[in-house]
Structure formats: structure tokens, C-alpha cells
Amino acid sequence: MNALAPGKPPGKESGVSSTSSEPSLYAKHQKVYPRAVSGPVRRVKWAVLAVLLSLYYVVPWIRWDRGEGVPDQAVLVDMAHARLFFFWFEIWPQEVYFLTGLLVLGAIGLFAVTSLFGRIWCGFTCPQTVWTDLFMWVERRIEGDRNARMKLDHGPRDARWWRLKLVKHAAWLAIAMATGGAWIMYFNDAPTVTVDILTGRASLAVYGFFALFTATTYVLAGAAREQVCTYMCPWPRFQGAMLDENSLVVTYRDWRGEPRGKPDAAHGDCVDCKACVHVCPTGIDIRDGQQLECIGCGLCVDACDDVMAKLGREKGLIAFETLKNLAASQAATRGMAPGPERLAAGMAVRRPQKVIRPRTLVYAGVLSAVLLVMLGAWLMRETLTLSVQRDRAPLYVTLSDGGIRNGYTLKLANKGRGATLHLAVALEGPQGLRLTVQDAEQDAAGRPVITTRDDGITQWRALVTAPAGLNLPESTPITFRLLDAQGRSVLAQQSSFLGPRR
Ligand code: SF4
Ligand code: SF4
Numbered sequence: 001m002n003a004l005a006p007g008k009p010p011g012k013e014s015g016v017s018s019t020s021s022e023p024s025l026y027a028k029h030q031k032v033y034p035r036a037v038s039g040p041v042r043r044v045k046w047a048v049l050a051v052l053l054s055l056y057y058v059v060p061w062i063r064w065d066r067g068e069g070v071p072d073q074a075v076l077v078d079m080a081h082a083r084l085f086f087f088w089f090e091i092w093p094q095e096v097y098f099l100t101g102l103l104v105l106g107a108i109g110l111f112a113v114t115s116l117f118g119r120i121w122c123g124f125t126c127p128q129t130v131w132t133d134l135f136m137w138v139e140r141r142i143e144g145d146r147n148a149r150m151k152l153d154h155g156p157r158d159a160r161w162w163r164l165k166l167v168k169h170a171a172w173l174a175i176a177m178a179t180g181g182a183w184i185m186y187f188n189d190a191p192t193v194t195v196d197i198l199t200g201r202a203s204l205a206v207y208g209f210f211a212l213f214t215a216t217t218y219v220l221a222g223a224a225r226e227q228v229c230t231y232m233c234p235w236p237r238f239q240g241a242m243l244d245e246n247s248l249v250v251t252y253r254d255w256r257g258e259p260r261g262k263p264d265a266a267h268g269d270c271v272d273c274k275a276c277v278h279v280c281p282t283g284i285d286i287r288d289g290q291q292l293e294c295i296g297c298g299l300c301v302d303a304c305d306d307v308m309a310k311l312g313r314e315k316g317l318i319a320f321e322t323l324k325n326l327a328a329s330q331a332a333t334r335g336m337a338p339g340p341e342r343l344a345a346g347m348a349v350r351r352p353q354k355v356i357r358p359r360t361l362v363y364a365g366v367l368s369a370v371l372l373v374m375l376g377a378w379l380m381r382e383t384l385t386l387s388v389q390r391d392r393a394p395l396y397v398t399l400s401d402g403g404i405r406n407g408y409t410l411k412l413a414n415k416g417r418g419a420t421l422h423l424a425v426a427l428e429g430p431q432g433l434r435l436t437v438q439d440a441e442q443d444a445a446g447r448p449v450i451t452t453r454d455d456g457i458t459q460w461r462a463l464v465t466a467p468a469g470l471n472l473p474e475s476t477p478i479t480f481r482l483l484d485a486q487g488r489s490v491l492a493q494q495s496s497f498l499g500p501r502r
Contacts, residue, residue: 037306116353269311321350390406430472
């Protein structure tokens, strides 16, 4: 049972009647009016929201001293200098594999968390959930809770309606602008770009992205809300592959709740009050089983626990539970009448969640392997690198005296900061090949000397010439070696010298 499947159209309980009894992809959207709820899950969600939003808005303002001439922003994607700064770390374009590794880590981590705790990402930490929660909180403060909002929307558009709607949308827009503005700060120096935006001195690109991210936040969190999760996000579609019977998911213990009805001995614990439906941000009824629309936020757990407490019944009619336990309880209570014996029988067969199982071991193994590779790559990271690019057009030039010449671009990347290095370039290859480096000085041995730039790349044009009479094959391996002042090899890079087919 309980395969993830589309449920009834969201908003069934919104107070607007549906025109069709069949779920349809083309059903008219019915607005969801979630009711406020309090309880342990809600408190955890508030805490997560506060931490994540604080991090998002505050991090660009954290300063980090890296020395002169380098950005002092702790987290910055420095497009102008093609660099990513993250506190102690500095990633160059040549090291983009670190970002790839981080993305792989994030993806596998998400798979692992999903296999253990179901849609905890969707329900607690996904930006769509966090900002929608914030927008709903603002909406409630201004328009009131579920009933008041429904009454407002279905009532006349009088002065009060306009006032409340204007205030709400102004507040949403302010949050959206703060969100869009904060995003820009991750790509620009935060204090500078803030002043530039406010004084009209920012570039068109900055204003463009500011407007884009403001509009995206406003539309997704204010208007689209649960529709993003239900129709736009691909994650619910394939997360089923990560869930199994041992994953924790929000479940209605139907073996205990049914038959639902009045709070008497003839009925189960569900009094059909629909509190769980009214608090649901996606407008579904968890009692219909596992559904694609359920983001696993657990607010229905709080709502139902509150009802159970008021009725003097045991909490947990809706709970974070494994499907394995749910099936075991269903089997143990089949045919039993509602009452304390059925509840005790159903709870007695529950077992602790099985955390160590093949799929979690695989995820843990892959996570550890990727982490180790990344750690090794970081520890062996070189601060000085040389890349040699041979000209591709033309591959070689025949000189008027019959000699053959190849052109190369030497790129010397210095990721460190400190003294400038002066390095002699030695060419290793067949006897007779001559090396010149344009604009380079020469050392006592007549070798061209190139210099590093602090925290930057220097680029040099090198020419290698084979004099007439030096008969080389079509392709000859050569090596550019950099030597320090004591003649010690610092770096070497292989390339090839091309000539006509003999
Ligand atoms: S909140 Fe609990 S008692 Fe009320 S309808 Fe939902 S499951 Fe039944
Ligand atoms: S059914 Fe419950 S857990 Fe699922 S989205 Fe609705 S309130 Fe959240």
C-alpha cells in the first residue's frame, strides 16, 4: 500500500467546490488556506526557518581578511576574477571539480537522508518550503487565520479588502526584494553593491538579476506555493526510488483511526475533525495514504496530536512512522474492534527503524569515497601551476630559411600570495631546438625568465624553432621546465613540436 501517487486535487478542503470527482492534471487550481498550528514539529520548523533565513541574509555581510588586493567577503563568487571564495577556501576555475564534488556530495547526502527520514528536505529545509512558510506567516499576521482569509476572499472587495491585500503584497514584495538583493550580494561586495543599488549606480546586469530574483521569490512563495512542489519540482517524482519500507514518512495509522466518526466506542480514534487537512500547506488529506503532494512537513502530526490531547487519547494517530511498522500494526489489529486493546496490539508490534540496510550502506560508502577523494585533492592542491597550449592554427610555420616554428601560450597560475617568483624556462627535447619567450628577460645562462603574479595568472608567448636541417618527425615530444634561481626544477609540462610529414 501507500505507493507515492497523486492524491485528490489539492484544495479540496478550501471551501471551493470541485467540478470533477476525478483527479485531473488540468483541474482548475483551488486555493489552499492552511490554518495555523502549534506543536513540536511546528517549533522545529520555525527554528530551521530562522536559522536558514538568518544564514542566507547575513552570510554575505561576514568579512574575512585575506590580505591586500583580495576581496574581504567570507563567501563570494567573484566573477570578475573568476574565483570562488568560501571562508578559508578559494577555488579557481581550473578547480571546478571541487564544485562538482560538492554537488555529488549534496546529491548523495540528500539520497541518504531521504532513505532514512523521507521528505525531510522538502518539508523542512527546501527554499521553496522555507520562503512559502515565511510568506504564509506574513499573510496570517495581516489577513488572519484560515477562516478569516476564506471569508475575506469570498466576501466583497470593499475598502478593507483592498487595504489588507495592499499591505500583504507590499510586505511580500519587501521580503522578495530583500531575498533578491541578498542573492546579488553573493556575487558582489555586499556593502558596495547595496550602496550602488540604493543610489542608482549599479550596473544594468545587477538591477536585472535583482529584479529577476525578486520576481521569482514573490511568484514562487506568494502565488505558486504548493503548486511548485506538486507540478514543477522533479524531486517528488524520483524520490520514490530512495524510499523503502524502513524510511520514516508521515503516516496516518488507519488501523487505529478507522472507522472514523464520533468519539464513541463504535469508532476509531479519528473523529473526522479534518484538523489535519486544514493545516496542510498542500491541501491534502493524509488519511488517503502516501501522496505525491505530501511534502512531509509533519504539521498534520501537530494538528492531530492536539485533537487527541483534547479528547484525552494517546497522541500519534498521525506520526512519522515506517511503512513496515504501519503494515505490521495493520496486520496485528485486523478484525479487532476499536478500543484500548486494538491500540495496544498495534503499538506492540512496532520495531525501531532499521537504519543500517543495503541502500544506506551504499549511500554511506559513496559519500565517504567522494569525501576522501575531495580531501585528498585538496591536500595535494598545488599553489603554482603551469599550462602549455600549443597553437592550433597554424600548427607550424615554415620559415624563409627552411626552419620550422611552433607557437605556444604558457600560463603560469600562482594561487599563493607572497614574494614574486622569477623562474627560468628550460626546453627539453631534441638537440638543436631553440626556445624564445616574448618580453621575457634572460638569466646568466641565456634562458628566458618569466615571473609569477601574486594571486593571479601570467601569460607568456613562447616560440620553439627547429633550424633547417634538423629533421624531426611529424610530432616530437618536448617539455617546458621551470627552474628556480638555484636551477632546481619547480614545474614541468609536456607538449609536442609539430612539423611537416617526412
Ligand atoms: S486531525 Fe486526527 S482526528 Fe482529526 S481528522 Fe485528522 S486524523 Fe482524524
Ligand atoms: S499531509 Fe501532513 S505532512 Fe503531508 S504536506 Fe500535508 S501537513 Fe505536511
